Amino acid sequence: MSAALKVVRAGLFDTLQDLGRTGFMALGMPTAGAMDRIGLGLANALAGNPANTAGIEIGVMGPDLLVEADSVRVALVGPLSPQLIDGPDAPPKPLDSDRSHLLKRGQTLRVGMIEGASTAYVAVAGGFALPSFMGSLSTYSRAGIGGFEGRKLAAGDLLPLAKTGVPAVNERKLAQAFDYGSGPIRVIWGPQEDYFSEAGRKTFVESEYRVSKEADRMGIRFEGPVIAHAKPVDKGGADIISDGIAPGAIQVPGAGLPIVLMADRQTVGGYPKIATVASVDLPRLGRLLPGQTVRFVAITVEEAEALRRDQEARLQRAITGFAVARPPGGIDLVRLYEENLIDGVVFDSPWNVTSKPSSAEGGTK
Amino acid sequence: MSVRYLSCGDTAFTVEFGNEISPEINGRVMALHAAIGLAQEAGEISGVVETVPTMRSLMVTYDPLSTSRAELQPRIDTLIARGLPVGAGSRRVTIPCCYDDPEFAPDLAEVAERTKKKPEQVIAAHLASPFKVYVLGFMPGLAYVAGLDQALFLPRRSQPRVRVPRSSVAIAMDMTTIYPFESPGGWHLIGRTPLWMFDKRREQPVFLSPGDSLTFERIDRKSFDRIAREVEAGTFDWSSLVKGK
Numbered sequence: 001m002s003a004a005l006k007v008v009r010a011g012l013f014d015t016l017q018d019l020g021r022t023g024f025m026a027l028g029m030p031t032a033g034a035m036d037r038i039g040l041g042l043a044n045a046l047a048g049n050p051a052n053t054a055g056i057e058i059g060v061m062g063p064d065l066l067v068e069a070d071s072v073r074v075a076l077v078g079p080l081s082p083q084l085i086d087g088p089d090a091p092p093k094p095l096d097s098d099r100s101h102l103l104k105r106g107q108t109l110r111v112g113m114i115e116g117a118s119t120a121y122v123a124v125a126g127g128f129a130l131p132s133f134m135g136s137l138s139t140y141s142r143a144g145i146g147g148f149e150g151r152k153l154a155a156g157d158l159l160p161l162a163k164t165g166v167p168a169v170n171e172r173k174l175a176q177a178f179d180y181g182s183g184p185i186r187v188i189w190g191p192q193e194d195y196f197s198e199a200g201r202k203t204f205v206e207s208e209y210r211v212s213k214e215a216d217r218m219g220i221r222f223e224g225p226v227i228a229h230a231k232p233v234d235k236g237g238a239d240i241i242s243d244g245i246a247p248g249a250i251q252v253p254g255a256g257l258p259i260v261l262m263a264d265r266q267t268v269g270g271y272p273k274i275a276t277v278a279s280v281d282l283p284r285l286g287r288l289l290p291g292q293t294v295r296f297v298a299i300t301v302e303e304a305e306a307l308r309r310d311q312e313a314r315l316q317r318a319i320t321g322f323a324v325a326r327p328p329g330g331i332d333l334v335r336l337y338e339e340n341l342i343d344g345v346v347f348d349s350p351w352n353v354t355s356k357p358s359s360a361e362g363g364t365k
Numbered sequence: 366m367s368v369r370y371l372s373c374g375d376t377a378f379t380v381e382f383g384n385e386i387s388p389e390i391n392g393r394v395m396a397l398h399a400a401i402g403l404a405q406e407a408g409e410i411s412g413v414v415e416t417v418p419t420m421r422s423l424m425v426t427y428d429p430l431s432t433s434r435a436e437l438q439p440r441i442d443t444l445i446a447r448g449l450p451v452g453a454g455s456r457r458v459t460i461p462c463c464y465d466d467p468e469f470a471p472d473l474a475e476v477a478e479r480t481k482k483k484p485e486q487v488i489a490a491h492l493a494s495p496f497k498v499y500v501l502g503f504m505p506g507l508a509y510v511a512g513l514d515q516a517l518f519l520p521r522r523s524q525p526r527v528r529v530p531r532s533s534v535a536i537a538m539d540m541t542t543i544y545p546f547e548s549p550g551g552w553h554l555i556g557r558t559p560l561w562m563f564d565k566r567r568e569q570p571v572f573l574s575p576g577d578s579l580t581f582e583r584i585d586r587k588s589f590d591r592i593a594r595e596v597e598a599g600t601f602d603w604s605s606l607v608k609g610k
Contacts, residue, residue: 025417025426026398027571028501028508133565143505143546145565191371191379241386242502242509244417244424246373268419268502276374279429304375305429312430 003069003164005124007157008108013059015217016128016147016159017263019052021136025244025267032138032146033263035217035286036119038178038315039077043123045319046075046100046172054130054137055123056153059217062111062122063153067103070165074109075100077174078120083110099173099325100125102166117287118215126163140264142218173325178318180284184297187250187275188304192240195272196252200228204274205296209258213290217264220285222294226256227274242270248277248285250296260285278304280311368445370438371422375429376414380441381422386511391499394418395576396449401425401441410440418575419500420509455576457608460543462534462556462581463589464488469533469557472522476536476553480517488583490514491555496541496579506545506563506571510579513539525551532558534581545571556581559593560606566599 017040020033034040034057044053056062058078064085065074076082076097083092084101085108092110095101097120103109114120130137130148139147148157193201209224231237233254245251249261251271260277261269262285277285278299288294299307371379380397383390398418404410412432417424427437464470477484496512513536521537526549529535533544535552544550545562562572573579584592595601 022426023415024505024571025415025424026501026575027506028503029505029571134570140505143563145505145570150565188372188374191373241384241420242500243379243381243419243422244373244377246377246424246426248374248376266503267417268500273373276372276377278374279376301372301375301434305433308375308429 003161005159006066006068007063007153008066009064010155011063012061014153015057015139016054017057017138018054021134021138024134028267030264032140035263036283038283039121043075043077043121047123047125053127055121058120061113065109067105067107069161072103073125073166075123079115079117080120081112100171118289119287125166129160129162171325172322175321175323184295185281186278186299187296189275189298192272196274197228197230203227208293210293211288211290219259219261222258227252240272242268245269246276248282249273250275280307377426379422379424383421386420390421394423397423400444457578459606460558460581461584462558463584464556470555472553473555490517492581498573498577508573510541521551559589
């Protein structure tokens with residue numbers, strides 16, 4: 001029997017994303033991929049998946065997902081207030097985010113709104129049984145490729161699951177919220193910092209910039225003080241012979257306002273790029289909401305590489321440090337199996353006292 | 366000839382061969398693109414994710430968790446110093462194009478008027494132009510193809526079209542292009558090919574590659590319709606259009 005999650009109510013902009021479609025930029029193919037690779041990475045780890053498994057990237061508001069499988073393990077990561085609906089007339093019950101949950105056939109996961117960020121993730125254990133395109137499941141909606149039919153999720157979509165059911169094991173949760181960092185967004189000058197006047201470069205690193213309403217998976221347009229080009233714009237000061245666009249490239253067209261190019265960015269472009277966001281801070285940018293403000297500070301390539309390696313180590317520590325999550329009175333299955341090897345069953349009482357009954361049928365209160 | 370290394374954050378850098386558009390410079394870009402690919406296959410370079418050629422530069426993207434700029438840049442220098450085999454192994458591609466139908470070529474008369482030619486002369490000049498694919502970008506499979514006969518140079522239309530049909534063949538400045546999708550566009554439409562430059566059903570969805578030499582071949586409406594049916598059905602023999610490599 002086929003297993004699926006059915007989108008019974010669509011969110012705002014929810015797409016399947018993995019870590020991106022690399023290797024085809026030379027053919028004009030944008031990489032796409034998760035706007036916040038840390039959020040996707042944590043969701044996959046909570047669900048027990050390899051890091052590059054495609055999950056649902058939630059954009060602002062998530063869908064309602066009906067379980068059409070014996071069981072499915074989902075992991076939610078991000079500032080969500082999800083709810084679980086047991087059946088057609090059942091009232092919604094709150095669920096915690098930043099953890100995994102085992103859902104049964106007929107239950108509906110209401111992912112709901114994200115609070116204070118633009119991006120969150122839902123991963124399913126085993127991933128989705130969808131064909132990859134050019135080596136990736138990432139949705140690139142402008143060309144209608146990848147993910148589910150190359151587009152954002154819509155009501156009625158049936159997302160096929162790779163696993164028809166999952167065993168009951170301990171659910172996992174983040175021990176503490178991941179620290180995405182604070183303070184100014186770190187950038188590296190270039191590739192075209194010489195297209196800007198010294199005053200223009202100073203403006204860029206000494207001003208506050210606000211995320212405009214024009215912010216999506218392709219790029220984030222900022223509002224703030226105008227950055228002066230070195231040459232007059234009407235004399236080609238904002239035109240270059242097109243070159244490659246790296247993730248986080250900050251292009252400044254003639255109007256002088258910075259645009260940070262994100263996951264769905266085009267592969268090449270003809271505007272000068274004053275600086276590039278350090279990869280350590282791209283996930284932070286991928287979570288920004290219109291109206292939020294940032295400052296930029298310049299660091300070196302070597303510093304950026306070191307910060308990224310440090311962040312990766314912290315991510316791995318967060319994953320090895322996952323805590324066991326269970327409902328009050330629920331049983332700790334790992335301890336049950338481990339302790340069973342020695343002397344029987346372990347029960348966990350709601351008041352968190354562990355008793356070791358002398359026989360397997362004993363111990364209920 | 367020296368190159369400039371431009372920083373693109375901590376996951377990429379650009380190797381700039383010059384600040385102008387020329388076949389020589391682009392040849393060196395394509396040669397380094399190929400050389401890095403070969404060095405990766407030979408295990409001489411690791412940590413490179415991909416390389417992105419443009420008219421005059423090559424962007425190298427890398428994984429900062431498995432290598433670093435300080436480690437990679439000298440390796441690229443070594444490859445350049447070793448000498449790059451320019452122009453080796455490029456494909457020669459033929460694109461069938463129907464110029465006859467006014468629906469396909471709505472700008473042909475205007476192009477003829479503005480270049481002081483007859484429409485037939487515009488077509489002949491397009492057919493005789495020695496085109497080369499310099500870069501793909503803007504959208505998947507959209508190729509910037511330079512080499513247009515100088516007599517046809519025109520700026521882009523002052524009023525871009527909101528909808529240019531897929532597979533339109535267009536010219537602007539010193540270039541020609543073929544629209545992979547229906548999209549907005551400001552180039553002059555002088556014909557249409559029955560081919561799809563992007564077809565997600567194909568194993569290699571993008572037909573053209575940077576470095577391809579390209580010529581157009583004139584077809585009539587009947588041939589256009591026949592090839593279009595085969596392309597639509599997925600039965601068209603694309604290899605018949607490609608020679609070399």
